[in-house]
Amino acid sequence: NAGVMQNPRHLVRRRGQEARLRCSPMKGHSHVYWYRQLPEEGLKFMVYLQKENIIDESGMPKERFSAEFPKEGPSILRIQQVVRGDSAAYFCASSATGFFNEQFFGPGTRLTVL
Amino acid sequence: SQQGEEDPQALSIQEGENATMNCSYKTSINNLQWYRQNSGRGLVHLILIRSNEREKHSGRLRVTLDTSKKSSSLLITASRAADTASYFCATDPDSGGGADGLTFGKGTHLIIQP
Numbered sequence: 001n002a003g004v005m006q007n008p009r010h011l012v013r014r015r016g017q018e019a020r021l022r023c024s025p026m027k028g029h030s031h032v033y034w035y036r037q038l039p040e041e042g043l044k045f046m047v048y049l050q051k052e053n054i055i056d057e058s059g060m061p062k063e064r065f066s067a068e069f070p071k072e073g074p075s076i077l078r079i080q081q082v083v084r085g086d087s088a089a090y091f092c093a094s095s096a097t098g099f100f101n102e103q104f105f106g107p108g109t110r111l112t113v114l
Numbered sequence: 115s116q117q118g119e120e121d122p123q124a125l126s127i128q129e130g131e132n133a134t135m136n137c138s139y140k141t142s143i144n145n146l147q148w149y150r151q152n153s154g155r156g157l158v159h160l161i162l163i164r165s166n167e168r169e170k171h172s173g174r175l176r177v178t179l180d181t182s183k184k185s186s187s188l189l190i191t192a193s194r195a196a197d198t199a200s201y202f203c204a205t206d207p208d209s210g211g212g213a214d215g216l217t218f219g220k221g222t223h224l225i226i227q228p
Contacts, residue, residue, distance in 0.1 A: 035218070042202060043157075043218035091156060102147065103216060107156035
């Protein structure tokens, strides 16, 4: 039973380019969460999605960032026109249900913006 | 400000000793979770304690929760070199159906000296 999978593990982009981060939840999980960990800081919640729906995006910057979780395929976190401040580790987690359940985390994608 | 804040920020002990880490938070919670993160790796869920529980055990781990003080502690007994990692507490806030993302502190970096 594979855990949460994220790819790529490392992503390097130049300023102004787009970054696409993918997350495949655990089998049977339909709830996906994205977190960002800036250097020397704790993880911060960005967005919570269920299949085809964004449930809560209160932690996601209003501009340049978007997330989706289509009916088929992985969840995608998309960052347009990346800036140096976007350099961070982005973690995806999934859970079986949205409330009171433990979240299983993927290995993260480390984004470096040059 | 951070919802969950771990204390101490760093802890170094000898193998075989017990390690205690504390976490304080600010708002009402549904549950509190502890995670471990080895360097460069994703988070691993350790234990979840619900707001109506006071103590929970899992192997060498013991977690306590004091909702009146809004604090939790993680005790690792008989520490091993493999326990060297960063430990995060994460709170699932009781936001009346709002954001379902966890809020993490900056973590305690634990080093076990052989």
